[in-house]
Amino acid sequence: MRQPDRHSNQPLYQQIADDIERRISYGEFPPGSLLPSERKLAEQLGVNRSTVILAYAELRALGIVESRTGSGTRVSKYKWGATPKHTPNWHRYVEGGSFLPNLPFLRRVREALQQDNTLIDFASGELGADISPVKEINTLMDENHYTAYLGYADPQGFGPLREALVTYLSQYRGIQTTESSILITSGSQQSLYLITQCLLAPGDAVAIEDPSYCYSLPIFQSAGLRLFRLPVDAKGIRPEDVRSLYKKHRIKMVFVNPNYQNPTGIALDAGRRIELLDVASELGLPIVEDDPFSLTAYNGMPPQPLKSMDPIGSVLYIGSFSKIAASGLRVGWMVAPHSVVDRLADARQQMDFGLSVVPQQVAAQFLKSPYVQPHLERLRMHLLYKRDLLISALRQELPDLVSFSIPQGGLHLWCKIIPEVSDNKLFEEAIRHGVIFVPGSVYGSDSGYVRFTFARPKTDEIVPGIAKFAAALRAVLAQSN
Incomplete structure (x- = not known):
């Protein structure tokens, strides 16, 4: 028997069960053959007997083995007739997918x-x-009659919502854009997913803040990206670190959360913002700016986003309603060059044919209402x-x-x-x-x-x-x- 890997995230009993199931499928243990006793196998593998008991219980649940008091545990011979048949080993499928589970x-x-x-x-x-605008949103839903036709939405996003966002972003964030450069997403996390899957390739190196919310998202590892750290101090990341990582690892993209960063709460220093944009321009390096918290500035004066200072289009800007209004609407957005929006909208269409139009209508009405300020x-x-x-x-x-x-x-x-x-x-x-x-x-x-x-x-x-x-x-x- 193969020794279980004690450094693996998979439980020891599951490793043992999978190994026995594999050996049975290879014919090493034919139907009806006797398996080692729980005590003997535990000694052989250097594990507790209780671990082997769990492994055999898992195999019994799959119908692969049968146990009888006094007769030990044998490979099933009769349960599904003369030719053994097996339920798929779903544990192996679950563990084998390329999209990693949450931490x-x-x-x-x-x-x-x-x-x-x-x-x-x-x-x-x-x-x-x-502290959510529950009353205001309920009032809007009572006052407005939403579309009676609930067909597939525009994969780029509900047109009136994108139009409302043009005004909102200009008024509250100083970002000048057009509706054709806005992609509506199911929260900011979907924006990050689309970027990692569609604009980067396995093996690409990217820079993220340290510490960073990005570390809690397995989507980066699932996409096969190599992550390199940008330490966060009292003024945020140091732009010279971006240049160093580019020289050493040829990073393809920088992910930052410059306004009240998650988790540290730090706001990137104004001088460093300018320097970061200069470095990105010099290297032709895209910056992904995740900006969910800026409008929570307690003094009512939010820091200026990188996107509003970006004259050449280096910044992909991500925003969301989740942290300022209602996470349950699942409405986020990305401001990007039109070619990028087209590419990601096409991917969105393959995934879900576009976000539901109803929450987009609610969000559009809220943005155009007098309730926002x-x-x-x-x-x-x-x-x-x-x-x-x-x-x-x-x-x-x-x-x-x-x-x-x-x-x-x-x-x-x-x-x-x-x-x-x-x-x-x-x-x-x-x-x-x-x-x-x-x-x-x-x-x-x-x-x-x-x-x-x-x-x-x-x-x-x-x-x-x-x-x-x-x-x-x-x-x-x-x-x-």
């Missing part, structure tokens, strides 16, 4: 929130119901209040155990745990105490960082949530002493 921590976040709706949620990167002002006020509650609670509960820089916009607070601590132990202990967050290692950082999202929890949950986190942290530190 284990993120899958655990989803699982924990589904299992316990009382958890105080500092993990989900979206607005809570208390008042909503943004309330949103900033509420986010600032929640941020200050979070900071006050951390200073009260953990004055000597955490450090952080105070963001001036966005939804997140990036914290460093001062004592050395295991991400996994702290994460699981926090769940046991009734609170959940995202460990910093998800975003490429070393162990010991935490991202708190303060937009999702209700105002009266923030202080109790940090108290629960503090209790969990102290419990983990006590265990390690």
